[in-house]
Amino acid sequence: MFSVAVKKRRGAFELDAQFESPTPGVVALFGRSGSGKSTLVHIVAGLLDADAGRIVLDDRLILDTGTDVNEPAERRRIGVVFQDSRLFPHLSVAGNLNYGRKRAAPPFFVTLDAVADLLGIGALMGRRTHQLSGGERQRVAIGRALLSQPRLLLLDEPLASIDASRRGELLPYLESLRDELAIPMAYVSHDFDEVLRLATHLVLMDRGRTIAQGDLSAMSLHPELRAIIGAEAVGAIIEGTVLGMDAASCLMRIRVGQGEIRVESISAAAGSKLRVQLLARDLIVATSAPRDLSVRNVLEGIVCQVAGDSGGSDLITIDIGGAFIMARVTHAATRELALTPGKRAWALVKSVSLRGHVGGSLHAGA
Amino acid sequence: MTMWPSADESQALQLSLSVALRSVLFSLPVALSVAWLLTRRRFLGRTLLDAFVHLPLVLPPVMVGYVLLLLLGSRGPIGGWLQNEFGIHLIFTRNGAAVATAVMSFPLMVRAMRLSLETVERGLEEAARTLGAGAIDRFATITLPLMLPGLLAGAVTAFSAALGEFGAVITFVSNIPGETRTLPLALYTALQTPGGEPAAARLALMSFGLGMGGLLLSEWFARRVRRLLGR
Numbered sequence: 001m002f003s004v005a006v007k008k009r010r011g012a013f014e015l016d017a018q019f020e021s022p023t024p025g026v027v028a029l030f031g032r033s034g035s036g037k038s039t040l041v042h043i044v045a046g047l048l049d050a051d052a053g054r055i056v057l058d059d060r061l062i063l064d065t066g067t068d069v070n071e072p073a074e075r076r077r078i079g080v081v082f083q084d085s086r087l088f089p090h091l092s093v094a095g096n097l098n099y100g101r102k103r104a105a106p107p108f109f110v111t112l113d114a115v116a117d118l119l120g121i122g123a124l125m126g127r128r129t130h131q132l133s134g135g136e137r138q139r140v141a142i143g144r145a146l147l148s149q150p151r152l153l154l155l156d157e158p159l160a161s162i163d164a165s166r167r168g169e170l171l172p173y174l175e176s177l178r179d180e181l182a183i184p185m186a187y188v189s190h191d192f193d194e195v196l197r198l199a200t201h202l203v204l205m206d207r208g209r210t211i212a213q214g215d216l217s218a219m220s221l222h223p224e225l226r227a228i229i230g231a232e233a234v235g236a237i238i239e240g241t242v243l244g245m246d247a248a249s250c251l252m253r254i255r256v257g258q259g260e261i262r263v264e265s266i267s268a269a270a271g272s273k274l275r276v277q278l279l280a281r282d283l284i285v286a287t288s289a290p291r292d293l294s295v296r297n298v299l300e301g302i303v304c305q306v307a308g309d310s311g312g313s314d315l316i317t318i319d320i321g322g323a324f325i326m327a328r329v330t331h332a333a334t335r336e337l338a339l340t341p342g343k344r345a346w347a348l349v350k351s352v353s354l355r356g357h358v359g360g361s362l363h364a365g366a
Numbered sequence: 367m368t369m370w371p372s373a374d375e376s377q378a379l380q381l382s383l384s385v386a387l388r389s390v391l392f393s394l395p396v397a398l399s400v401a402w403l404l405t406r407r408r409f410l411g412r413t414l415l416d417a418f419v420h421l422p423l424v425l426p427p428v429m430v431g432y433v434l435l436l437l438l439g440s441r442g443p444i445g446g447w448l449q450n451e452f453g454i455h456l457i458f459t460r461n462g463a464a465v466a467t468a469v470m471s472f473p474l475m476v477r478a479m480r481l482s483l484e485t486v487e488r489g490l491e492e493a494a495r496t497l498g499a500g501a502i503d504r505f506a507t508i509t510l511p512l513m514l515p516g517l518l519a520g521a522v523t524a525f526s527a528a529l530g531e532f533g534a535v536i537t538f539v540s541n542i543p544g545e546t547r548t549l550p551l552a553l554y555t556a557l558q559t560p561g562g563e564p565a566a567a568r569l570a571l572m573s574f575g576l577g578m579g580g581l582l583l584s585e586w587f588a589r590r591v592r593r594l595l596g597r
Contacts (some may be wrong), residue, residue, distance in 0.1 A: 047492050073495045086493040090511045090594070099507075104500030150495045 021201040022183040031205030046073030079145030085137040087129040100148030134162040200360040235279035236325040243271040256320030259299040275355035279347030283327035284348040297349035378552035386528035390463035401479035431537025462539040467528035482516020515591040526580035
């Protein structure tokens with residue numbers, strides 16, 4: 001368990017953050033620019049003093065202003081990957097990687113070779129840092145932090161300084177970090193696409209406060225998230241299990257809740273778990289089993305909540321057996337179909353986005 | 367007129383180099399500490415210290431020499447203590463000349479170091495900290511190497527300036543051949559001597575060569591290090 005409760009006043013800005021997340025796992029601190037995410041990261045890393053607070057990582061008390069416990073940053077063993085990478089310009093790539101390695105203390109969980117392999121930086125070792133591209137710089141920065149053998153890795157908008165067109169190249173590296181090294185990570189971002197690829201736990205921040213938190217699946221339907229990412233991007237993120245290839249249609253069968261969806265062929269082994277995103281605007285709701293349709297993916301379930309959104313539509317949450325999905329329909333449709341909690345409903349799925357591997361658990365207690 | 371310097375003149379040259387080198391060695395650690403204090407620390411009297419450091423730039427060198435004489439002379443509070451406790455004589459010695467030139471070139475050195483210290487990104491020191499480096503470790507492995515270009519440029523400039531110091535030296539340690547008669551003092555003495563013009567010309571030429579060489583060397587070095595850092 002990684003638990004943080006800190007307060008800090010900086011001029012007119014006041015940070016009052018509090019969250020708990022399971023370890024190992026990736027907790028995403030998500031919010032608009034200026035919501036206090038970076039300040040929080042600096043406090044957790046020990047680079048900024050909190051006015052009051054307590055930070056506990058697993059069985060280790062890192063900060064407790066009540067009992068005057070405050071481990072200095074250099075002894076916290078919390079690795080940080082900064083937005084601007086902060087590679088040492090007077091050292092080569094190897095020199096940068098070794099900087100943290102030489103100062104690390106046991107337990108050692110990752111070797112130089114493993115890091116080079118994982119991040120694909122073996123060929124860069126002899127280079128000077130100014131010869132690297134933005135993506136390469138960040139990979140080296142991640143490797144440098146990992147080799148200091150941290151107990152927690154903080155990533156402060158690590159993709160923000162990279163060209164938008166190249167950000168996608170770095171995400172798989174971060175995913176393999178999450179899936180192959182069981183190191184707890186805190187990921188700061190204002191880009192929801194990154195969050196839904198990487199996070200297992202989500203903390204929402206707004207104006208210095210943590211306003212909502214929970215596992216990614218539950219949070220994907222949270223009203224506070226809607227307020228930040230906008231109605232168009234709202235949709236359930238659920239865990240899907242690959243069942244295998246359907247020979248006749250050449251489509252991949254994926255179990256979600258008690259239902260099943262089929263997607264264009266992807267390379268994934270049967271039994272592997274994928275993140276499935278179903279946008280609310282891509283679902284059509286029916287109150288009887290639909291027939292004679294071009295849409296092949298239909299999920300059956302029970303309406304459990306109907307909530308109005310700001311745009312004159314209703315958001316219908318449907319329990320599909322162990323997972324929840326959300327559809328956006330007009331007020332008129334809600335009335336005519338008499339969509340109320342308890343009603344049986346079918347959701348027609350117009351499109352499905354797969355967001356990589358699950359990596360841990362998206363559901364609390366699972 | 368022969369171009370070849372006499373034994374006395376080459377002695378003056380050697381002495382100048384020796385005094386300037388000592389002067390830089392004396393002032394380097396002090397200047398580094400003062401530059402660090404002025405750049406990185408906020409404390410009471412910081413502005414006062416800043417002004418004090420710059421005093422030698424605006425005071426008459428002769429006055430600086432006189433103050434040194436009062437403080438570091440055999441009967442001065444510091445000079446007396448040094449003599450009694452450690453047997454160190456500054457007055458009328460080349461070490462005294464080095465102290466006088468160190469004081470005079472101190473502002474140049476501090477200025478160069480402050481400028482280079484300000485270019486060192488604090489973020490890099492923070493990164494080193496999260497990687498497990500304590501304060502001294504960080505300074506030695508990150509801050510110092512990154513400010514090296516400025517540090518060396520400052521040292522070379524101070525060295526060149528030290529070669530030319532006249533007023534403070536002649537006031538504090540007098541004009542003793544072979545001990546405190548550096549190039550500018552020898553040049554002055556030659557001009558005061560009937561028929562000394564050829565010697566004065568040779569000494570002037572030497573001074574010119576040394577100063578020019580020092581400045582070029584400093585520029586070349588700064589460029590090299592900048593390229594190494596990829597800037």
